[in-house]
Amino acid sequence: MAKSDVKLLGAWSSPFVMRARIALNIKSVDYEYQEENWLVSKSELLLKSNPIHKKVPVLIHADNPMCESLIIVQYIDEVWSSGPSILPSDPYDRATARFWSAYIDDKWFPSMIAFFWGQEEDAKKAAIAQMEEGLVLLEEAFGKCSKGKAFFGGDRIGFLDIAFGCFLGSLRVTEKAGGIELLSETKTPSLSKWAERFSSDIAVKELISDTDKLAEFGKKLQAKMTANN
Amino acid sequence: MDEEVKLLGAWASSFSYRVVWALKLKGIKYDYEEEDLVNKSEALLRNNPIHKKIPVLVHAGKPVAESMVILEYIEEVWPQTPLLPQDPHQRALARFWIKFGEDKSAEFFKLFQTVGEEQERATEEARELLKILEARALEGRKFFNGHKIGLTDIAFGWIACWLDVLEEAVGVKLLDADSLPKLQAWIENFREDPVIKENLPNRDKLLAYYNYRREMFIEAATSRID
DSSP states (O other): OOGGGEEEEEOTTOHHHHHHHHHHHHTTOOOEEEEOOTTTOOOHHHHHHSTTTOOSOEEEETTEEEESHHHHHHHHHHHTTTSOOSSOSSHHHHHHHHHHHHHIIIIIHHHHHHHHHOOSHHHHHHHHHHHHHHHHHHHHHHHHHHTTSSBTTBSSOOHHHHHHHTTHHHHHHHHHHHTOOSSOTTTSHHHHHHHHHHHHSTTTGGGOOOHHHHHHHHHHHHHHHHHHO | OOSOEEEEEOTTOHHHHHHHHHHHHTTOOOEEEEOOSSSOOHHHHHHOTTTOOSOEEEETTEEEESHHHHHHHHHHHOOSSOOSOSSHHHHHHHHHHHHHHHHHTHHHHHHHHOOHHHHHHHHHHHHHHHHHIIIIISTTOSBTTBSSOOHHHHHTHHHHHHHHHHHHHHTOOOOOTTTOHHHHHHHHHHHHSHHHHTSOOOHHHHHHHHHHHHHHHHHHHHHHHO
């Protein structure tokens, strides 16, 4: 595939963009990356390719735009089928991976967002408690999904590793901001070790952002939203 | 794939019906267990400990929860009567609309459960969803999926049956036939499908249930204001 055939509109700070990039890396796809400085302005291509949500990531393949990170990951898995598989091969394992990634997006990540935007101490505490509860469930899920291997996906990074692992950076920022430990050897031993393996995986490590840089961006985002209100 | 298929569902739930439709469209034999959502069974709590919700599909003793996860599972295990397009780009589009519906449908719950300003906001958002579907999702096709019903149609099935009951119970008009002609046509086509037609909840019963629930929500909302 010619490089110009595949284009990804993204943002360095976005965990959702990271999902798409990890998937493209796993499949060794050559692609053109366009950084969107979305806090300042959105490119015409982005607005045209994702008119409903106007968000990154957007994958444009052979002029066809695709939106929503996990949908993009599934697309990549289906199109570049000769590369290593991202979704498990067994339908029940696939359902399990989809179930937990839905849990992460619909329940767990929103509590991190609640902490990020929370104004009151009580709201922030409640959000942290929810995140901790979620991590206990995910620690257990890891045991079941990995079946004793290194990743949720088994020997290699898979769909659920990508769905969850993209949030490790924001998780570190949250830990610093809250003065707490969310992933730890004592509370979440399996996830702790998995996090290290995930972050050093060849498909992932070039995409990891510095925690302080992410925290700084977070502050910019908070300032801008406060200014707008 | 002849092993036992069981569905834990609830008669009033559009999520439950999504699974019924997929199973019936594919001609899959299954046992149905009606769940009392006020008094959840031990089987439900055991099979869906995380969310404790229906629907749950139990196949060869293994539970699958979350209606859209169940639908993708059914599609993969029983490939007859395909409900997703073959082409990966078209599949991505189908999944996009399904997710769009899932994310936005929360507004319909909100407008059912609230009063006053909060309800007005939710109503506006709900109208937006329908407008966008009308403008972008059908594109002159009989169904969201093309000329045959697919997962996207199943995912939006609640619009074809539950929405007008919700409108009546709340006293709000969202499905304006004049401004949403494509959606209106889709509703008629969906309801006329021979499988769907035989598998819809009783409207009177559903309305009575929605009226009852709406009363409860109004009471709760107004007692909070006082």
